[in-house]
Amino acid sequence: MEVWEAKQKAIKVLEEKLEEEERTEARRDHHAKRPPRPCGITVHTGVGCPLACAYCYIYDMGFPGSVKPYKLTPLQIAYAIATNPYVAVGAWGTLVAVGSVTEPFLPETREKAVGYMRAIAEYLGNPIQISTKMLPPLELAEVQRGLDVLISVTDLEGRLEPKAPRPVDRLMAGAELLKRGISVTLFVRPIVPGVTDRELMRLLTAAREAGFRRVIFGTLRVTSGIAARLRAYGVNVMPYVKELHPTRQIPIKYPKDRLISAAKDLGFEVLPASCASNVRAHCQACALCRWGPCGDINKLRANLEDVMEYLEWRGYKHVDIEMRNLSIRVNVKIDRRDKIFLEQATRLPVETGRRD
Ligand code: SF4
Ligand code: SF4
Structure with missing residues (x-):
């Protein structure tokens, strides 16, 4: 009931700050309707992405190769999330993941992404995580205690991400945030056979030297379009999938054990999923899926x-x-x-x- 009351309180506070039309627009938005997955609710800071990473699935989902900031204001996004009937509001509420189906720190959306996080932190307080291939701004240090930043890298050369900043610069930007006390995790996503595994030790060693202590390995999901684009980069995913589909994303069957042991040997804590990093960064716990439980389960005391x-x-x-x-x-x-x-x-x- 405490969580329910926190939700009603947040709704009331935000309602007083928004005009009737703004409230209506936010309530109609998919952020107000989508059920969160066990790993949380994703928040879209923009529509589309111009970075054209070779493995990206958003283009097969119909998103464009350019970006427009998402239509809702920061207060509206907080309101939409608060009114979502499935979402628990508060410090131990639904995990929030910012930057799905786009890159949040593109020049066009950077301000909006920070604004969204500030509004969610201030009015809802839910644990926030953001994942990026751009250079995250230093002002993230002021957004939320425990904010979790995932620095997304596929290999140290950025071979499949020709329009994104150099991976080494992403690591250095992550290191700056680490120095400011922010939780920063290396997100090796996706693992692309023949690319990520080829020089993984170089990537992991560079990340360790930059101060990273935690890593997540993300699975590659392919459609027929992604497989064709990867082929143009010399990557053949066919040994790892049984079938391809034009729109359905098929996860490739790639054994991660070797990567995980290499990371552990270097002293990394290997987390099973991105949400586990959010939970870890906020010193919380979760047992919602088969990858967990994550964090200190003694903290999971349902009343x-x-x-x-x-x-x-x-x-x-x-x-x-x-x-x-x-x-x-x-x-x-x-x-x-x-x-x-x-x-x-x-x-x-x-x-x-x-x-x-
Ligand atoms: S930055 Fe993210 S959303 Fe943009 S193309 Fe690359 S993988 Fe896709
Ligand atoms: S148990 Fe861990 S991996 Fe599963 S949803 Fe919770 S935080 Fe994520």
């Missing part, structure tokens, strides 16, 4: 009385709940919205229906 109170307030009768193996078991069927909201509010899976 069952609160969960019960919320469900009864939502109109469910004869509710009985219990904790079992880092999940919450509810004896009655509850609708998807309540299930997702409770999962976001507790960071624990909610299993529903009759108990066995």
